[in-house]
Amino acid sequence: MQLYVLELICIPLATWLVHKLVVKRLRNAYKSTSLAGPPSTSLLFGIRASDGLLRGDPNKMYEKWEKEYGSAFQVPGPFWTKQYVLLDPKALAHVFSRTPFGYTRPGAQMFLRIFGQGLLSAEGETHKRQRKALTPAFSNAAIRSLTSIFFDSAYKLKDVWDSEVQSSDANGAVIDVQQWMNKTSLDSIGLAGFGHDFHALDGERSEVQKVFDSFALAPAVGKFNGVITFIVTFLPGGLFMRLPLKRVKLFTRLAARIREVSEELWRKSKVEGGNDEKENKVRSAIGTLLKAESASTEWKIDVDEINELILAGYETTSITMTWALIELSRHPEKQERLRKELMESFSARDPTHDDFTSGLHYLDSVLRETLRLHPPVTQLIRTAEEDDILPLSMPLKNASGMPLNSISIPKGGQVVVPIRALNTSPTLWGPDALEFKPERWMDDESGLTEAARAIQGYHHLFTFGDGPRICIGRAFAGAEFKAVLSVLLRNYIFELRDGPQTPIETIMTILPRPKVAGEKGYAVPLRVRSTTST
Template structure:
């Protein structure tokens, strides 16, 4: 009895210490949130105590009302600096180690894609990227173009069959077809692994697709956001957490099998599928190169972790880009027709890299669609030391003071609005929010502002050392699919555009306002060109 009483007393003391720590830590967090110097900047009211301004989703309106620099409330009213000032953003992009992803965001992304290159920071990110760079170089991406066209033509033939069954056009959800096509492409081009997503005779989904779908479903949810923001809640066992661990285990198992196969083929000096040109095989080959120092090589675990990274980067983002391009072209039928005429002037169904790059209006449409509808519309970073963010022009704070820079402290959250920069009227002109591919045909004085993006003077693929490594893959893939579709079909919206809205989880997708629960949708009508 005495021993039990002693144990109980010790347990109570430990529990009290933990509770005291949590109370003190919570009190300090709230105090810091409420007294942050960032609140001197203009911005919206702080919103809900728990969610802050998170549910308001009015970033474009905030930028329009308060300017390119403002403060709003995130979770537990933690102040977050919102930026679309190009000079400040250039500073952040060029100091990637000072402004990494916040731990909370890394937790959420890590649940979805593991600790691969998307999540890694600092020297670990540099090490992973150094090994992966050869797979995403121009020379190798060019060799994947036949795969892009093979699947684009399969999509065309499938849609032709569907259209033959209707006299008024084939009504469908564009997201389904774009997702299937890019999934097949990343399967073959990324892993030498055929998903058969476009094969209507193929029943069900592949093991890798099922595993990734399961990870995505289990990693989503509001409580998962709470766990990200309040780490102690991660200790709470939930059914969702158990499902996530099981899905991640399946993903790791499949990744290990892919790695084993790639190693065997690399050891033989060739790869059965696509002559060893899939991205994963090239990664394994680069990682086993004899001239790569041992300390720079990735462990097998690190290599396997890149499987979901490839999956997201090469599948979700391109599908989103194609869907939003289709949305823009259905709202601008004259642009769609002009594009079609350029594509029909080409006598062949497949093109080389040089020929695909020699279609100026297709290139302009692609750039304009990605400018207006970036798959990733904002990027969050956190300051890790005291620093000063320079501004391209002075601003006025809440108290009438004029500032030409912003002081940040360790732990300050920063949200960069990629879309805000891409649609800033001061940069792009009064028609900044309009879909006008012609703006890319003739350089204009208003588009010469230096934007730190890795591609096309826009922020859709971020920039600097953390710029999207797969942007060349994504652009060429999207161009090949667009070339095939818009010379073969006319696309119309099947609903009024006012009925559509958008939501962002990993990438931005359209939804029907009245049927959000049904998932992402872009209802279209497909009509063959005769």
């Protein structure tokens, strides 16, 4: 069915696309640097026909190509297009510094159509204004006031798990931790973001959660990924949303459910925002923004901002917490080191926000290492809005073998930022780049290579992006992660149900999620025991 649908889409567009692309190709050939890279294997798909890139781990292909072609190379895309894949920190710093003006996101109109004109879909001056207005909700002062909410969710989760562990045998309870990280994340973003309780940890399954979970059962677009992505860059968002594909329908359904919740939360927040007594009782990001809104005439909060806070705050944090529990289960000695750090100072009380920001260095290192190895967003694509020249920090040769010290990118050229490949590149991170090693971040990052230290991203990572579009909620997510992990590690011991060598796969939902190989959906069953039972 999907093949038939895509044929109907591609054939009517072929003549127009060929004309457009031939003209564009001739212009770009004159304006751009010709880099080495893998050959095209298909007119329709470009390199996307390779099972190694599509169905395997894309990071493995990027690592292979980095060894063959260097820190920047070109990859064929559909219909004679090409993308410039960058693993050079200096070139990437230039790209991120020019965002959101010099480089924009392809398919932004589709995102705008689905979720509205929020920060994630805005570009240029609109993005700049919205980001400035949203900043108070993600300041240190704001997050300090929200930390207790993250602990409340963590302890509600503990109450549920205590019952399961106590009713199990001496080996502990087998718990699908990813499902519970999802529930914890949804309740946390609801309460800390908007003062709304989704009651996911109480057993209620909201419509929003149902749609999020449906993505695990929807087929990925598979080998048509490249063509679909390519079409998105040309089609208006409204036309793309009419494609009769299951995942497109799920995005439409998700957008509708989130909008229903967002409109209710927006109305509730506007009413309570005018009541000082209620506002003081319910701390939330939206409450902070309402205070800022009342003092400003430049920008007003709308439903679109709530849409994106739910979308961005739920998926990414639950994925990161799940990966952390997997890695700590794989490495019991590191799990024990983290537990010891927490218990030495916080056996009788919870850490404060200040404890998280100025102490608990191993917990912070576990967070950084999880974000390095398992970024929720594995790659970004940006389109040059004008001709540009990218500086290079590492030696590189063009397709003819001539040395380069810069790369010319034509207007309309697409740049790929392979975040996970960057975070795990042996060239940048050393021979242990693929190992889970929180110790590399300890003692003033003494375990980092010189090349890694030179990366200017947040904590030397591109996981949150960089520049004017760096993730505004990174500190919010970090505080939630640390609060939840600090409660769980002080109370439970985690093991992979089938042993530390259990194979872990990824499945594409909205973002790539981990799963234990052979399990349905994205289940991650861990064996959970109480720390007091040992």
